[in-house]
Amino acid sequence: MTNKYIYGVTHNTADLPAPMLGIGGAPVTLVTHDRCGALVSDLPADRPLGTRDDLLSHERVLEDLARRRIPVLPFRFGAAMTGPQEIADELLAANQDAFLADLEQIRGRVELVVKGRYENDSAYLEVLREEPAVLELRERIRGVPEESSYDERLRLGEVIAQAMARKQAGDSDRLAAALSPYAEQVAPRPPAREDEVANLAFLVEQGQEDGFEQAIEELGRQWAGRVRLRLVGPLPPYDFVGSLQGRQS
Template sequence: MADETGLFVYGLVPADVEATPDAAGVGDPPGEVTVIRHGDIAALVSAVPLDAPLGRSADLRAYQDLLDGTAAVAPVLPVRFGTVVTGTDAVLDLLRPHHDRFAAALAEFEGRVQYVVHGRFDERALLRGILDENPAAARLAEQVRGRAEAATREPRIRLGELISQAVELRREAENRTLLDASAEFVVSTQLRPPSHEMDAAHVALLVDTDREAALVDALEEYAQDRRGLLRLRLLGPLAPYDFVAAHQLAG
């Protein structure tokens, strides 16, 4: 059983897409990426041992690199990371019954890519602003300053609650500001949950490739306006990971 292999499925593409000779898949050593076609659609796959663990950071990078590189030249529907099937027939079983729906989804993503904007508050600047605007929080901060934690437990808890509420409100406002700044350049948006308590904004943006430069310019202006309050990170162009859920791909 140890030498039995399956197929790791990366994503779905139009049937005319070819795997480049240098395309590397998951695994150690990396598997050769091939294409399995049915009608107007196809799946990007590579062979993997069925008993191989596929959770290394190198595997995730290989998965993302393949999909993001594909998205630069053709529409692609990412399949959830870690999807392994038993062989070609199992891949065709995925493609056949949903052919028309997947083909329509690929047409929807033609000429479009995803960007992710991740902003994180500068903690000192944020807390200073909260205390300046919230007299109750400022009073509590003064009560606990320089005093032992055991003697100030209740005010510390209340101060933490007020700060947490204020951060949440500012995060909601920052996401709205970001969405407003990018609205005229994007096709669709998806809010991502915060990954850190100081996250200011976390948004996936779907953009037509002919509007990429304009979007990047708008985001650079947004970042400039928020300098000193938050640090902004822009990732992309990427495959449309956040926008394929409605198509119910395997995983």
Template structure:
């Protein structure tokens, strides 16, 4: 029987609340010196990314996030034995301790910006004079546009959308960044998404972070929606995987 590993924390944390993890097994602490891992027994092998397993993992982490500073593991992290996990915690004690210090007292918040318009490409084209003129030349001349003409226009559209995203992302980060310990930009998903930000925020500064988001929203295009998510464990700032052993 192996161990499913949820997170790593400091041994001076208080007792964990009663928790049920994957396969409905109880989760508990495995202490090694000044560190501990939150684990539950699990058959050695891959834990499938099924809804029930993902939900069980998230349930454990959410229950701990309010009161403990933890380094979350990658989903599906399994170690073969307690001895293997103890060895990992001992070997990487310095690195893990430094990362715990980095996220001490903080949680992760997400901030997503999206264009609330039917056609984001047309929206950007209308606000980019050079691109608008190129579109007119391509599709409203007397001859039908060639394949190369379409490719060039597509490249111009892609670049204009990238510049629009970069400008709005930089604008928001300049305002919101002061309320965070760290703020990073993640890849966007889909044409409508303008920014996908992850913020490491002190628990005591959460109100300040939300106020900064509202301030930034008031300074940004009316067609851009701001969506705050969290709080979560800081997955995008620290992550260790004992199964790498």
């Protein structure tokens, strides 16, 4: 028996590139109902999912569509149903209004993610300059044996962590403020690293992409040697669609 693996939902008229290969090298096709279409590929019922290659294939299909500016509502990795009729009746027909509303929301728009990381010890050195309590505690325990200054060292770690959190929040707000004029929505993402300044997703109209990238370049010049910025995308709009189809980080 062959199931259908589901990558996401798009319009029934979407012009898919040929060939588009998904998990296990199977061709990606559309199962349609009325105005919606589910992006699917064959998946043997006895084939387990969950390998790194499976996840990468899932992401590759969706990112290829995003690069081609084909609007798609991305599904969480691992979605599968037993066949075309079930997909048409239980997925597309039952949720068509919500899917069409989300597709309209992202029409002509792309998701761009901006990540920032502090370079070297720039943020820590700024904390030492800007936070007198940090410098005072640091000087107080300098040369004091660890066993005799345990509480002060613990307090120093807490004060530094709090100061770094304030700095990261401020820099993330500054990044969002600089790029928001070129975006319709902004969504914060959980930081992937301790030294990450920000991890922000933006929903950007295609005509605003040049201005968005120029704003990143300008902020990069201002933060040269302090923060390294990286632009990722265009991506499927993981952060800007409804909850029916789930969200993938």
